[in-house]
Amino acid sequence: MRAIRLPEDSGLFSTLRAGDEVLLSGVLFGARDQAHSRLADLVAGGKPLPVQLRGQTVYYVGPTPAPPGRPIGSCGPTTATRMDPFTPALLKAGLVGMVGKGKRSKAVVAAMREAGAVYFYAFGGCGALYAERVRSSAIVAFEDLGPEAIYRLEVEDFPVVVAIDSTGEGLPAFLAST
Amino acid sequence: MAGRTVSSEALYRALKEAVLRMNVELPADVTSAIRSAFERETGRGRTALKYILENIDIASRSRLPLCQDTGMIVAFVEVGRGVSFEGEGLSSTIDRAIADAYREGNFRKSVVADPLNGRANTGMNLPAVVYWDFTESDTLRVSCMAKGFGSENCGKVFMLNPTAGREAVIASIVEAARAAGGNPCPPIVVGVGIGGTMDRAAVLSKRALLRDLDDVNPDPYYAALEADALSALNALGIGAGGLGGEVTCLAVKTAVAGTHLAGLPVAVTINCWADRKCRVEL
Numbered sequence: 001m002r003a004i005r006l007p008e009d010s011g012l013f014s015t016l017r018a019g020d021e022v023l024l025s026g027v028l029f030g031a032r033d034q035a036h037s038r039l040a041d042l043v044a045g046g047k048p049l050p051v052q053l054r055g056q057t058v059y060y061v062g063p064t065p066a067p068p069g070r071p072i073g074s075c076g077p078t079t080a081t082r083m084d085p086f087t088p089a090l091l092k093a094g095l096v097g098m099v100g101k102g103k104r105s106k107a108v109v110a111a112m113r114e115a116g117a118v119y120f121y122a123f124g125g126c127g128a129l130y131a132e133r134v135r136s137s138a139i140v141a142f143e144d145l146g147p148e149a150i151y152r153l154e155v156e157d158f159p160v161v162v163a164i165d166s167t168g169e170g171l172p173a174f175l176a177s178t
Numbered sequence: 179m180a181g182r183t184v185s186s187e188a189l190y191r192a193l194k195e196a197v198l199r200m201n202v203e204l205p206a207d208v209t210s211a212i213r214s215a216f217e218r219e220t221g222r223g224r225t226a227l228k229y230i231l232e233n234i235d236i237a238s239r240s241r242l243p244l245c246q247d248t249g250m251i252v253a254f255v256e257v258g259r260g261v262s263f264e265g266e267g268l269s270s271t272i273d274r275a276i277a278d279a280y281r282e283g284n285f286r287k288s289v290v291a292d293p294l295n296g297r298a299n300t301g302m303n304l305p306a307v308v309y310w311d312f313t314e315s316d317t318l319r320v321s322c323m324a325k326g327f328g329s330e331n332c333g334k335v336f337m338l339n340p341t342a343g344r345e346a347v348i349a350s351i352v353e354a355a356r357a358a359g360g361n362p363c364p365p366i367v368v369g370v371g372i373g374g375t376m377d378r379a380a381v382l383s384k385r386a387l388l389r390d391l392d393d394v395n396p397d398p399y400y401a402a403l404e405a406d407a408l409s410a411l412n413a414l415g416i417g418a419g420g421l422g423g424e425v426t427c428l429a430v431k432t433a434v435a436g437t438h439l440a441g442l443p444v445a446v447t448i449n450c451w452a453d454r455k456c457r458v459e460l
């Protein structure tokens with residue numbers, strides 16, 4: 001099991017191979033459908049982004065409301081496939097890591113290879129387990145989107161598996177046929 | 179048959195409690211199926227099963243929802259003819275219990291009012307999908323599941339040729355699971371509705387999911403079909419979390435109805451390992 005600190009160790013992503021188990025600690029940016037759509041529009045329009053994505057990792061997540069005294073509610077991964085149309089634009093803007101569940105399209109895998117990016121699988125449905133490994137959570141962009149805003153999460157020992165590595169190799173269930 | 183009176187307050191309290199519990203505690207039959215899957219898995223999926231079991235413990239201890247997708251409620255209401263219901267209407271009592279459970283439990287409200295136009299969140303996790311049955315008993319029973327949509331989106335209906343036969347039914351189940359891959363958070367539980375019309379088969383596929391995972395179909399023909407479909411699904415190698423392994427599916431449950439001589443409807447509902455269900459009986 002490898003331990004990786006984000007964003008400092010994202011340079012090590014090229015040494016990861018599909019199937020490797022990894023513990024992520026440090027910063028993840030929580031973002032889902034609406035935030036992706038907006039970010040991709042900004043990149044396409046050549047406009048500045050509200051968060052610097054270079055060298056960063058996003059987590060596809062839509063948590064339950066935080067109960068009193070906790071930074072976040074249940075926060076397992078949501079399906080990455082829905083972000084596929086927007087992902088190449090984010091990779092172009094410097095994104096190097098993605099954490100979620102589900103298949104990725106051929107176009108995403110090609111863009112990942114070009115960017116040297118990695119797609120990590122977070123254990124689907126394990127929302128309570130991941131909640132206990134989040135130290136802090138704060139909205140950093142698109143506050144008007146409410147639960148779909150971009151969050152900065154500080155995590156500790158977030159267990160994931162490399163689903164698709166930076167060479168484009170992946171575990172079969174994560175590679176879409178189109 | 180003795181007539182009985184059930185108050186809307188009694189149903190409200192029992193159902194709200196049950197829905198609150200459903201999202202933080204898995205039913206015993208599901209947890210034990212996952213535990214036995216962990217014991218026999220040797221593939222990569224074993225890691226996913228280990229974390230799923232840890233997640234189940236954390237959720238029940240912390241009262242955090244098992245999964246952040248706390249689902250859309252699908253409810254089957256069986257109204258005994260010997261029951262007279264007093265107070266608020268039955269339908270609005272059920273809605274109120276669901277809405278209050280989702281608010282008090284800090285569950286995610288995941289339901290939008292219009293599927294296409296605007297998709298505004300109702301903020302109450304309503305409407306629920308409710309099916310009504312009238313029985314000859316003197317009890318009122320509400321059976322619910324919290325249906326996550328990562329798995330719901332993998333459901334399929336097949337309108338088979340009437341002579342297609344048993345193997346074609348199994349092949350349809352396998353096709354749905356293969357296409358789903360890791361998306362529905364395997365190990366999955368599969369409900370299969372066979373017969374009726376297209377819509378009846380779909381409802382039966384949900385009703386089948388209410389069965390205990392370790393029950394055995396009293397009809398030996400369907401018991402064998404369920405066992406064979408289960409082996410075929412586990413031969414797919416998808417494994418827990420889609421990581422690969424011998425356990426892709428925990429159970430296949432069928433429910434059947436008479437159908438037209440010109441058709442063989444088969445509906446497949448896929449549920450995730452977070453197979454959340456509850457029952458209230460008054």
Ligand code: SF4
Pocket residue numbers: 076077078124125126245246247248249325326327328329361362363450451452
């Ligand atoms: S498919 Fe089920 S376990 Fe997976 S994220 Fe959705 S509700 Fe949760």
